[in-house]
Amino acid sequence: MEARILPRNLQRQDNAPTDARQVRSRKALTGAMLALLEETPFDQVTIREITARAGTGYATFFRHYPDKEALLGDVASQEIASLLAMTLPILCSASSAETTRALCQHVAEHRTLWSALLTGGAAGILREEFIRQARDLAIGMAQPDIWLPADLAVVYATGATIDLLAWWLARMEDYPAHQIAAILDRLIIAPLLGGRADLFGKTTSN
Amino acid sequence: MEARILPRNLQRQDNAPTDARQVRSRKALTGAMLALLEETPFDQVTIREITARAGTGYATFFRHYPDKEALLGDVASQEIASLLAMTLPILCSASSAETTRALCQHVAEHRTLWSALLTGGAAGILREEFIRQARDLAIGMAQPDIWLPADLAVVYATGATIDLLAWWLARMEDYPAHQIAAILDRLIIAPLLGGRADLFGKTTSN
Amino acid sequence: MEARILPRNLQRQDNAPTDARQVRSRKALTGAMLALLEETPFDQVTIREITARAGTGYATFFRHYPDKEALLGDVASQEIASLLAMTLPILCSASSAETTRALCQHVAEHRTLWSALLTGGAAGILREEFIRQARDLAIGMAQPDIWLPADLAVVYATGATIDLLAWWLARMEDYPAHQIAAILDRLIIAPLLGGRADLFGKTTSN
Amino acid sequence: MEARILPRNLQRQDNAPTDARQVRSRKALTGAMLALLEETPFDQVTIREITARAGTGYATFFRHYPDKEALLGDVASQEIASLLAMTLPILCSASSAETTRALCQHVAEHRTLWSALLTGGAAGILREEFIRQARDLAIGMAQPDIWLPADLAVVYATGATIDLLAWWLARMEDYPAHQIAAILDRLIIAPLLGGRADLFGKTTSN
């Protein structure tokens, strides 16, 4: 029907406001997806379940998303967007300690949401979406002198952070947010920035 | 939680030798899985394809593995076992540079195999199996003084290494093995070992 | 046991007309079943064959019938319905000779159809459906004075007629229809009606 | 096609006595089949169930019978043989009343056995075996003058008797044996014998 020029992420972002019903349907679908993800691992979630929960017709799903994965991607971009506004400045900001602390705080406050997103079958897609957005942001930023390929830096930082957060989400009772933030700082951020800073104890923290 | 040293992969491996036919069937199945993974992403591989390629009956698959995932897990443990003999000593060995070099060399020599295993839907299961085996090995080793929780160290080192290798496997022409080994050393291994162990004051205790 | 007048065939027939596709699918399925029965004994007919022949999807079968048997039951009721309009009046009509003759004529004209239905594994189900419809009709008719239990009369007349027809269908070249009709009259109908008429030669024929 | 007088039951019966183990196995199998038939309809009985119940190995079944049907046929011949010694003389004996009475008595005494044999999926095979034995016996007997084809007489008498008995077995509380015997006599036997033999003019010739 429509002449879709742009692959699919722009479709998502610029066709929302046209019709009021479409907005409502999408919101219902993303909401239903989020709700279901907190009960069921992603790959056991059925499109029929989603539409049933969203109170919308089954075929309506396909008028908005080609796949179950596309819906998850949409959900992911929204949730990631708010989170990423904090995590990416880490790489540039002088006081990354503040930012990592804020990041962990945010995750802790939406624990069930991020547990659902970062565990189960959703992790793979979420990781991809995470990296995509991180890469987009990184392009816009002035590249500081980094001793390794810029793309690898994004992939590594994103992946390792996700792994750390996923590990933490399963044991959140045992570790406070600030401790995880410190680990994140020292284990992931510092090696990226400081050439050999870590070897000499000039870590970015304190 | 429970401390079973050899979780279940030995279960798989020590019920085989009873019947000669079972050994043959399993070998055919794992071989077929490996062959198919180099052509098709894991979640598009059909059990019927596997059995057809293996030259075995369709129902026979389920006499050995409950799932497609279980077979992948079996394949993974075998391939990982040989690889892990090199990668885990990295954490202890004085000259980790040697070991990381050997690791990257090994991966480069079996590029298509590890490309298949670390990309596509297989990555998740492989990551889990990797961590399982790494954890088993880590238990048996003398724990050096590590400034972060031992379990997190395993998860982080494994995950980050996999990410790095996966990134490399997609761009192998651009980077020689020794460079990746150096990155692995500096980006992942060094931050784990080096530094003040007591920065956070006995973090491994809950 | 329970006296449900219209057991379940009407259930089948009054939910069809809602959707035009359903009508088409059912007709295709029954047609395919009839066609296959003339080539293969019933219990060697596969649901996959039926759907392939009908040009319909495999799962579609189960959206209409729970079983292969249910489809045969549906086919049977249709074919029996047209036949039974002739055979049941035999019991009441004064000139049964006419009716039996018509019955045999009808069977002879659709020989392959009835051969398929009355031989092979289909016979059992067809017999049941035959008796069911005969019983339904018998309830509606005024019961003449019969010297044996009404239900037994139905079962006996139906079963014996089917046996006779099945026997005839395998040797149709050797016996003309009117002769079978005469046998049917004298062997099955007469003993039911005439108290002792058969002993004195006052058969219904002539 | 070929005129084998004793089709295949003698095949079965003359290879038994060689080994004592074979006798034991067969007895176990037939016993298990009979026991299972009283609990389960024939076509839901599994060969694995039979062998499990018989306490014999699974493959052993196929060393004695090619099919589940063959075993049922064997079981049937045994049970029918004892019954048929009474039912066939009905056609010749002057006092058929005595014989039918004895027949019904016998069935009543082994009610569960014959219920199992004459209802469920077993009925078809049993009917065939019944007719086969009846036909064999009829060949040996002097053919009285019968007004219809001899083979049809056998088929009709056997089938109608089985139908009557099956009907009775489901309602045995309501009708005593002697009443069924009377019905059998009047409804099935009498029409066969009585009447003008030449009503149709040498019907037995083709």
Place this chain on the structure above:
DNA sequence: CTCTAATCGAGACGGTACGTCGCGTCTTACG
């Protein structure tokens, strides 16, 4: 009373059909 060969149990295997489930398309009927 021994020895040899047939029979047995156990169960893995290739094969085939089953009935279920979910996807994504497309038609129908209704508001």
Place this chain on the structure above:
DNA sequence: CGTAAGACGCGACGTACCGTCTCGATTAGAG
């Protein structure tokens, strides 16, 4: 006239059973 409801084609799933086969272990019956 557009949206819900849902039937449909498709195809993979996991299960069940069949009939064949390969094993040793046992045991019957011939010598």
